Amino acid sequence: MQLNRIGRIQYVEVVFPGSPFSTQGFTTRHEGVSRPPYNSLNLGMNTQDQQANVEGNRSLMARAFGVSQEALVTPRQVHGSDILVINEPNEDYSHFLSVEGDAVITNQPHVIIGVCVADCAPILLCDPDKKVIAVVHAGWKGTAARLVAKTVAGMQSEFGSNPARLYAAIGPCIQKCCYEVDEPVRKDFVQSGIDWEACSEQKSPGKWHLDLAAANRELLLLAGLQAEAIQLSEQCVCCHSEQFFSYRRDKEDSGRQMGFIMLNKS
Numbered sequence: 001m002q003l004n005r006i007g008r009i010q011y012v013e014v015v016f017p018g019s020p021f022s023t024q025g026f027t028t029r030h031e032g033v034s035r036p037p038y039n040s041l042n043l044g045m046n047t048q049d050q051q052a053n054v055e056g057n058r059s060l061m062a063r064a065f066g067v068s069q070e071a072l073v074t075p076r077q078v079h080g081s082d083i084l085v086i087n088e089p090n091e092d093y094s095h096f097l098s099v100e101g102d103a104v105i106t107n108q109p110h111v112i113i114g115v116c117v118a119d120c121a122p123i124l125l126c127d128p129d130k131k132v133i134a135v136v137h138a139g140w141k142g143t144a145a146r147l148v149a150k151t152v153a154g155m156q157s158e159f160g161s162n163p164a165r166l167y168a169a170i171g172p173c174i175q176k177c178c179y180e181v182d183e184p185v186r187k188d189f190v191q192s193g194i195d196w197e198a199c200s201e202q203k204s205p206g207k208w209h210l211d212l213a214a215a216n217r218e219l220l221l222l223a224g225l226q227a228e229a230i231q232l233s234e235q236c237v238c239c240h241s242e243q244f245f246s247y248r249r250d251k252e253d254s255g256r257q258m259g260f261i262m263l264n265k266s
């Protein structure tokens, strides 16, 4: 993963080997139109930023990748585990913005599917054989709900994907250095069967530091992906205020970056 620029948009580019079929990555906070504290490429609808600025940023992003703003699909994220499947062309995809979901799967080209995040892990999935892509919003709740594994299973059942042939990228998120959590999080992870010892470090009684990316990598491996097919960003959004938004750091003043992926051809 490395910084790249397309049009005005600066983003962490992900290249999946053998797949010229898709374009994907993770946006940074640069070169948008939002004023501080949302400066400047705030792509999240549910912030206190001016709606017109968010719309302007989303339009900038869509145009940079060569599609209309109506073809930039982000569901209404609720920290749940519902998956939106888009399996036919639409004139205008904007109605999906009001559909609740925390993952999107599609086989449709020229549609950017994305999730807006501040600390949560954005995860991209690509099946170069069946030409199917997916994006997942994994905070601790989505991780405990095993949403990324559920999305792999969805690609398998809806489109016949073989997990062993998928590529994945886990984007910049809050890392273990800054992500202190407490008992309710530990309880949910343990109940869900995730190896808590492997993805956390206890700092004091009742306080742990959670490695969200490691937990999701583990879920991807259990879902059948090959270790070498999983890319991981090591950047902590909370440590890097010059580059990324972080809710843990900036609270209500935080904008949202986006993990996104688009099929270039069907």
Ligand SMILES: [Zn+2]
Pocket: 174, 175, 176, 177, 178, 236, 237, 238, 239
């Ligand atoms: Zn950090």
